[in-house]
Amino acid sequence: MSDHIDDKELEELNEIYRRKMEAQKSHEPKKAKHEKPAKDVKSENTHSEKGLPNKKAENSAKSEKPVNTEKQIKVKPEKQDKEEKTQPESKPLTEGERRKKLAVKINIGVCTAFFAVVAVGLLVLPRPTISESEKRNLATFPKFTWDAYWSGDYTSDISYFFNDTVPFRDTFKSIGAGFRSLFGFSINGAEIKGNVSQVNSGASQTEVTTVSTKPIAIVTPAPSDTSSEAPESKDETSSKDNSDDSKSDTSKAETSSKPDNSSNSSKPENVYIAPSDPDAQVLYEEGSQLVYQSGDTIYGAQLYNGNRDNAEDYANTLNTLKTLLPDANVYSMLALTQNTFITPAELEKTKYTELSDSEYISNMLSKDIKVIDTMNALLPHQKENLFFLRDCHWQQLGAYYAAQSFAKAASVNFAKLSDYDKYEEDCLGSVYAATQYEGLMYEGETFTYYVPKNEYTTDYYDEDYEYQFEYPLMPRSDYNTTAFYSLFMVADSYIKHITTDVDNGRVLVVLKDDYPSAMVPCLTSSFSEIYVIDVRYCNFNVADFCVEKGATDVLVGMTTENALGEIGDTLSYLLNI
Amino acid sequence: MIFADLFFLYFFMALCFIAYFICRKTVYRNWVLIVFSMIFYAWGEPVWVFLLVGSVTVNYFAGLLIDKFRDTKKATAVTACALIFDIGLLMFFKYTGFFVENFNAISPVDLPVPHIEMPIGISFFTFQIISYILDCYWGKIKVQRSWYKLLMYISMFPQLVAGPIVRYAVIEDEIDNRVITSADISDGITRICMGLGKKVILSNNLSTIVDTFFKNGDLASLSVVGTWYTVIVYAMQVYFDFSGYSDIAIGLGRIFGFHFDENFRYPFVSKNITEFWQRWHISLGTFFRDYLLYVPIFGKRRKYLNLFLVWFCTGFWHGANWNYIIWGLYFGLFILIERTIGNKNMRKMPKALAHIYNTIVVVVGFGIFYFTDLGKLGTFLGNLVGMNGNSFVDKISTQNMMANAWLVIVSIALCMPVIPALKKKLESMNLYLATSVGQTVLNVAVFALSSILLVNATNNPFIYWQF
Structure with a gap:
């Protein structure tokens, strides 16, 4: 950060240098035949006038050539006369020169030692293969192919491997984040570690889709057993139409069409108003991942990005499943996320909301499929700790209320919260892993979970349903702050078979994405057996599996966005293989 | 690489x-x-x-x-x-x-x-x-x-x-x-460490501010203050990026026994545009001076046409886009004005005023340099004077300034020859060894911190690579 010497000093030293060079050149044969002296002589003033570096400036810009007299003497040792060679050697060093030499030695020694230690450390220390904070496998050393080499991929992958697998990378990242946190001051009491970006305030929010149906008022019917009845009403009074028709800019009422033939006429008991915060500020944004500040709290969210065009396909998939399993109760649960309950409406970027899309899908389901209404399950408890603030999942309490609604629909027993052992752990939400936004690194929160007290065993199988091992349903001893959702049945990639002490003969198969994982422990008092299949990690026909295992109940649970995305497609695929 | x-x-x-x-x-x-x-x-x-x-x-x-x-x-x-x-x-x-x-x-x-x-x-x-x-x-x-x-x-x-x-x-x-002397190696190490620090600690982090407003933000709604703030930060980003690269190059050369010319000499301390270009990207300026300016392409009228040619080429060299050409000619125009006024008259300008003039012209120039989209460039120029109906100041920019206050203040200070002045002062107090040891500690600290910040760096190419 220093350009070192000032002009005056440089000019003096340049003068010494020029004299030396002239003296030196006088001993050399003339090398240039075609000098252009005229140009150089007259150039000094005009260069300056043209705004280009003049000779004077250029000389002073010479890379400290004149400064290092030691170097000047040694550059051409064979061309210098004896006098010049021997003079500095015979002259005793002054105190200043001795200090300079010592300083040079110290600088080289210390810097080289540091550099060497780090370089050797990077070579010999074991390199991590997984980043727990980012929830991903780290880069592996690339395999050589000529194609990869000529495209430049091979070499860039080597660099990437070297950088991605630095030993203690998470520690270094923490230090880096800590350093960056020193760049500025906190805002409104909230610690802003990074940069505040704009999108969402007032008229400037051009990127925010203004046709969002939020803030919305959802008029919902009272939760009742009718939720287990088949949906009949297909009339479209949901978000799209309402939002289009509404004259209001700020609040657009949306009347839900419950899959209940009495819902349209039922007296609303709950009115849901989506959260609104026009002052919410986006701190980081990448794709649908969002970090924002609302009030004094920093939130991490995965904005809803469902594709309604796929709604019919998904509904058809579930209808097909029901057709294939005529004797089983089939349930559809489109889980609502923090998008519906926490994220300010102003930040939404899609035309349809998660809630309106889930309603839209449910209206297309066969009447034989029972819809689990998570809105009504969660709404009475919305002040409770249902969702993480910086993680895309729900807390187990949110899952508990959804499971309660499901158990009610399935007419099975359901354990009270007091029948669980409650624990609390620190955790780092998944939005940090997804965004790597450093401001979230220190924004830990509390993960509250409930371990059922009744008797059960859990067997784990691979994607082909080959037995692997028996292990706890919620292995607390393996708890990890960043991969904390692995507390629920180790990993999504295993198929689980839970055998409980319940003897009602009910066999439940859960076909899911990662979201309902937290629900399963809440059902160990409700079913004799539970099979849990994450449809992303399954290589067989799930309908055949349900038949084979004698499933009495099949719960298809996932977020609305996943249902309208690849996971919904995967489920369709699993019915046809 | x-x-x-x-x-x-x-x-x-x-x-x-x-x-x-x-x-x-x-x-x-x-x-x-x-x-x-x-x-x-x-x-x-x-x-x-x-x-x-x-x-x-x-x-x-x-x-x-x-x-x-x-x-x-x-x-x-x-x-x-x-x-x-x-x-x-x-x-x-x-x-x-x-x-x-x-x-x-x-x-x-x-x-x-x-x-x-x-x-x-x-x-x-x-x-x-x-x-x-x-x-x-x-x-x-x-x-x-x-x-x-x-x-x-x-x-x-x-x-x-x-x-x-x-x-x-x-x-x-x-x-x-x-012949490579220990002084060469020592100086080379210092230049590499300082250059890396300029790039990784300063430029990379300044770039996040620029991206926030110019790349990802809504430019049209950016306030006057926000626009000036961002473009000043961008000017510093480019300076630290390019001079950092030059420092590393010069430092490596020194360790290998080569003595490359300096490429930057604190350009932001200049009092006029002519001086600025004698301190900024010196190797390019001297190239055009020696190989283009005096080539008599335009005969007797070369006085002005060569000036035009040089600054056209300077801009065009930076990239195949009109904004770079405008950028080059923009500086050529100011140099022509300064030349018309004359060196003597320029020197009569109060120092503070001269610095303000230079800074404004240079900073606006970097705005032209940044926006390859001419539509956005127009918006940017309008924003500078509030012509787009944008507010004078906005909350987000103010918050960003607060959130990055120390980074920006330190960057501004390091655009000035603060460290050489400090070293000179300490050495004049007969603290040469302490100063040198301090430099060593600074070298290690900057290199270590830069390395740490690089662990999670995903995208930090040097700006001048694209040219």
């Missing part, structure tokens, strides 16, 4: 130093530099190594022919052919798409616009080659009769892809005769 990369710093550079210092003879060291330079260049784009080597080979023979036919028309012809070849390559790779786009715009035809991948550093090594050929022709240097030595000069990895534009004359003697 880039300098601000852990693989480069702790593997490639380490191996290169080991190999270099194991060899005792200059000839072997030259070969070490060639091998490592080829690996360096091939790391990102292996195929372009052939272009580089081919270009060097053509110019090597051109140099020999120029020498052979010296003072004859044949020498002129060879020089012209070599220049056409070199400039032709640059034009083909860098400007073909631009020319076709503009041709389509002004003509009824609609030619397909070719998307030609540009070899990294072609602007820099082409200019080095041109300087070699012209200096050969003018007899300012001896023709290099060794192919591998010319290859080493052109391909030397410290300055290969982003300058500074090292002229052959600068290192002519050092190719064969160089």
